[in-house]
Amino acid sequence: MTKVSKDIVENIARLSRIGMDSQELELMSRDITSILDFVETLESVDTESVQPTSQVTGLKDVWREDKVNNCRITRDEILANAPQTKDGYILVKKVL
Amino acid sequence: MIDLSNLGIHEAHDLLQNGEVTCRELVTFYLDRIKKLDGEIKSILTLCEESSLEIADKVDAKIASGQEIGLLEGMPYTAKDMFLTKGTRTTAASKILGNFIPPYTATAISHLNKSGAILLAKVNQDEFAHGGSTENSAFQKTTNPLNKDFVPGGSSGGSAAAVAADFGIFSLGTDTGGSIRQPAAYCGVTGLKPSYGLVSRYGVIAMASSFDCVGPIARSARDTEIVLHAIAGVDANDSTTVSYQQLTGKRSLELKNIRIGLDSNFVNHTSILEAKKTFETSGHKISSIELPDGDLSLAAYYVLVPSEISSNLERYDGIRYGQVSDKAKDLMDTYSMTRDEFMGMEVKRRILTGTYALSAGYYNAYYKKAMQVRTVVIDKFNEIFKNCDVVITPTTVGPAFRAGDKADPIEMYKTDILTVSVNLAGLPAVSIPAGVDAGTGLPLSLQIIGKLGDDNKVIALAKEFQSLTNWHKLDSKEVKS
Numbered sequence: 167m168t169k170v171s172k173d174i175v176e177n178i179a180r181l182s183r184i185g186m187d188s189q190e191l192e193l194m195s196r197d198i199t200s201i202l203d204f205v206e207t208l209e210s211v212d213t214e215s216v217q218p219t220s221q222v223t224g225l226k227d228v229w230r231e232d233k234v235n236n237c238r239i240t241r242d243e244i245l246a247n248a249p250q251t252k253d254g255y256i257l258v259k260k261v262l
Numbered sequence: 263m264i265d266l267s268n269l270g271i272h273e274a275h276d277l278l279q280n281g282e283v284t285c286r287e288l289v290t291f292y293l294d295r296i297k298k299l300d301g302e303i304k305s306i307l308t309l310c311e312e313s314s315l316e317i318a319d320k321v322d323a324k325i326a327s328g329q330e331i332g333l334l335e336g337m338p339y340t341a342k343d344m345f346l347t348k349g350t351r352t353t354a355a356s357k358i359l360g361n362f363i364p365p366y367t368a369t370a371i372s373h374l375n376k377s378g379a380i381l382l383a384k385v386n387q388d389e390f391a392h393g394g395s396t397e398n399s400a401f402q403k404t405t406n407p408l409n410k411d412f413v414p415g416g417s418s419g420g421s422a423a424a425v426a427a428d429f430g431i432f433s434l435g436t437d438t439g440g441s442i443r444q445p446a447a448y449c450g451v452t453g454l455k456p457s458y459g460l461v462s463r464y465g466v467i468a469m470a471s472s473f474d475c476v477g478p479i480a481r482s483a484r485d486t487e488i489v490l491h492a493i494a495g496v497d498a499n500d501s502t503t504v505s506y507q508q509l510t511g512k513r514s515l516e517l518k519n520i521r522i523g524l525d526s527n528f529v530n531h532t533s534i535l536e537a538k539k540t541f542e543t544s545g546h547k548i549s550s551i552e553l554p555d556g557d558l559s560l561a562a563y564y565v566l567v568p569s570e571i572s573s574n575l576e577r578y579d580g581i582r583y584g585q586v587s588d589k590a591k592d593l594m595d596t597y598s599m600t601r602d603e604f605m606g607m608e609v610k611r612r613i614l615t616g617t618y619a620l621s622a623g624y625y626n627a628y629y630k631k632a633m634q635v636r637t638v639v640i641d642k643f644n645e646i647f648k649n650c651d652v653v654i655t656p657t658t659v660g661p662a663f664r665a666g667d668k669a670d671p672i673e674m675y676k677t678d679i680l681t682v683s684v685n686l687a688g689l690p691a692v693s694i695p696a697g698v699d700a701g702t703g704l705p706l707s708l709q710i711i712g713k714l715g716d717d718n719k720v721i722a723l724a725k726e727f728q729s730l731t732n733w734h735k736l737d738s739k740e741v742k743s
Contacts, residue, residue: 170618174618175614178614178617178618178621179614180598181617181621182572182601182613182614182617183576183579183594183597183598183601184598184601184602184605184610184613184614185595185598185599185601185602186602186610190607190610193607194610194611194614197611197671198611198614198615198618200671200672201564201611201615201671201672202615202618202628204560204561204564204672204675205561205562205564205565205628205632206561207557207558207561208558208561208562208565208628208631208632208635209631210558211558211634211635211638213631213634213635213637213638216634216637216638217634217637218630218633218634218636218637219633219634219636219637219640220472220633221472221502222458222459222472222640222687222688222714223458223459223502223504223508223509223688223714225459225501225502225504228501228502230498230501235498239365239366243365244365246363246365247362247363247365247582247583247584248581248582248583249580249581249583249584249585249586250586256581256582258581258593258596259590259591259592259593259595259596260592260593261592261593
């Protein structure tokens with residue numbers, strides 16, 4: 167059984183950009199460990215020469231011309247949902 | 263006054279076209295029911311009262327001028343809050359989108375708008391469709407209209423409850439691992455998960471892109487067929503969409519002497535006994551098959567889906583739309599505090615599980631392995647369909663469970679054990695009521711699964727079943743007003 171320690175959860179929480187307190191990390195460590203325990207049954211299948219499936223319909227290389235479509239959404243409509251804007255741009259907190 | 267309860271599309275259409283009921287009266291009937299009964303059922307997140315009455319008046323004007331209306335014209339329906347609706351709040355039942363007003367509309371909704379159907383309300387679901395009971399909504403827990411102590415199922419629990427409670431004629435849901443079929447089964451209504459790619463996902467809030475399907479929940483298979491035909495089709499805005507022709511080629515879709523596969527594990531289930539009796543009477547042949555192992559399908563699903571979720575939900579960053587934490591001091595805070603504050607525990611659990619499965623050192627053991635097992639499941643179905651036209655199973659092992667009964671995440675995941683393998687293979691499947699559980703008095707349902715692209719065949723068989731039985735007509739005494 168793979169034990170996903172609190173330290174490992176802290177690392178994946180950081181990678182996932184989810185801030186979590188110690189209690190949540192503890193809970194997630196327990197839950198993810200039991201989920202991985204549950205999916206361990208995958209190991210019982212011999213997949214030595216099996217190709218992985220990432221999509222089911224077999225579509226290949228769907229192309230379109232590289233030109234702007236008839237987009238009717240305006241900049242104002244898009245910015246209307248941004249928490250903070252300034253002069254027609256989205257405002258973010260300081261990066262460094 | 264004409265009894266408007268539990269109308270189907272054709273019945274409602276005839277009443278409107280013949281001038282027996284106005285569209286305003288029809289819409290008002292549903293709005294009144296919602297106001298009277300939804301306080302307890304809690305299926306509605308946003309009511310579109312003004313816009314629906316406005317469209318109703320236009321339909322009435324058209325009828326009054328002597329014009330013919332289309333079959334879906336003036337049909338009041340609800341949609342899961344996963345579908346973007348321009349100008350109408352769309353939340354995916356998550357606090358992170360609690361204030362989100364989409365600037366465009368999902369293709370499936372646009373198709374329905376064009377055909378004249380009327381969006382009555384946006385309905386509840388598990389947050390981002392992560393769950394099987396609608397208890398994971400960040401806003402409210404929907405109850406089963408047949409018995410409020412039980413869950414309606416999920417994640418399209420608001421849709422199934424709304425149809426069962428007679429809040430509109432049909433509802434639009436999404437199905438990633440059973441999220442249309444399982445709640446339809448728990449609420450005693452009909453739910454259709456189409457072949458993957460048949461209905462555009464454009465404007466549908468993404469959960470797991472190689473699994474997500476859009477489909478209808480209604481009171482009959484006949485109505486799900488009408489809705490499917492209105493929303494299906496290739497869409498330039500979703501490059502994974504395909505046409506029936508692409509999926510079925512020259513296969514016959516005739517409904518004579520159908521060969522039905524049945525796994526021996528289910529022979530004594532109430533829904534299966536009912537199905538055997540009915541289908542054998544109509545001359546179809548039932549033969550024994552062995553389905554892909556349910557635990558294995560579930561295991562592959564719970565690696566692949568959280569992986570796709572962890573990628574798809576990166577977009578909720580507190581910057582471009584949605585909520586932002588007001589405690590954030592720098593950019594890193596903006597991401598991590600926002601996602602912590604406004605996402606629920608199941609959403610976090612899945613993002614973390616997926617991030618773990620995709621991370622360096624574990625990719626081969628989990629993600630790649632699960633993709634290979636997905637191939638094994640598809641191969642198994644291909645084998646089965648060499649000798650069968652369709653496969654039948656119960657939709658769920660038992661009836662709806664009591665609210666609060668499945669607090670353990672894995673116990674909740676297991677409620678989809680009979681539905682997930684269908685999603686791994688992208689197959690069409692319909693869930694129809696086919697009996698009642700003796701203990702709870704709640705419905706039990708039958709799942710009919712077809713080959714990729716055989717949507718019309720599974721629907722036709724469901725229609726045949728419903729023409730010979732009455733299980734789909736049973737409705738709740740409690741919600742009847």
